[in-house]
Amino acid sequence: MSALLDTVARIRAEVCALHSELTRYGLVVWTAGNVSARVPGHDLMVIKPSGVSYDALAPGLMVVTDLHGVPVSGDETAGEWGNPDLSPSSDTAAHAYVYRNMPDVGGVVHTHSTYATAWAARGEEIPCVLTMMGDEFGGTIPIGPFALIGDDSIGQGIVETLKNSNSPAVLMQNHGPFTIGKNPREAVKAAVMCEEVARTVHIARQLGEPLPIDQAKIDSLHDRYQNVYGR
DSSP, X not given: OHHHHHHHHHHHHHHHHHHHHXXXXXXXXXXXXXXXXXXXTTTEEXXXXXXXXXXXXXXXXXXXXXXXXXXXXXXXXXXXXOOTTOOBOTTHHHHHHHHHHOTTOOEEEEOOOHHHHHXXXXXXXXXXXXXXXXXXXXXXXXXXXXXXXXXXXXXXXXXXXXXXXXXXXXXXXXXXEXXXXXXXXXXXXXXXXXXXXXXXXXXHHHHSOXXXXXXXXXXXXXXXXXXXXXX
16 A cells, blocks of 8 residues: 555656646646546546645645546545545546546546637647647547536547547637657647647748648648657
């Protein structure tokens, strides 16, 4: 149990720190948005508490749940992971569904970043017209279906949309972007890059129709970036 407690403590600190990246890049306002992380080797996840401002976040406030979004305690007598005054994020069911159905995913992020959410409001995918999109997303950033918050409907839409896509980002219609990664830091990076390309492609369309990139070239860009660049 002590090894697991140490692991959870480390992940809570990491998840807490990564929330500052969302504010640093202007991806969230007030208490909206969240980062979560899978606890490797266990059916557990760590996620932001609901309704707590970013300035007030601390590692000990991060909520530990099972992969159905139910809060759990690390020790039934001491309750090291528990905080009875806090509930997990309202998006917890969506995150948990992703972890249950995408075993390679180690981190999930949700924001309402301005430009990506504007594309989501239109129900329009972001076309791959930038080499950086080929690198990061391997093609378009797809649109997921409309779904209400409260159960795992959003998670179902994320999984169905991304299971056959290279993209680590999906724009849930009328809602906003969700991103995934092999770890929470990669998911945060995807959220930052999603907003950047959403803004750039929007501006390009004000000047005219952006030029498409041939799919074979997109595939080459993605393969090089994912498997060669920085290695």
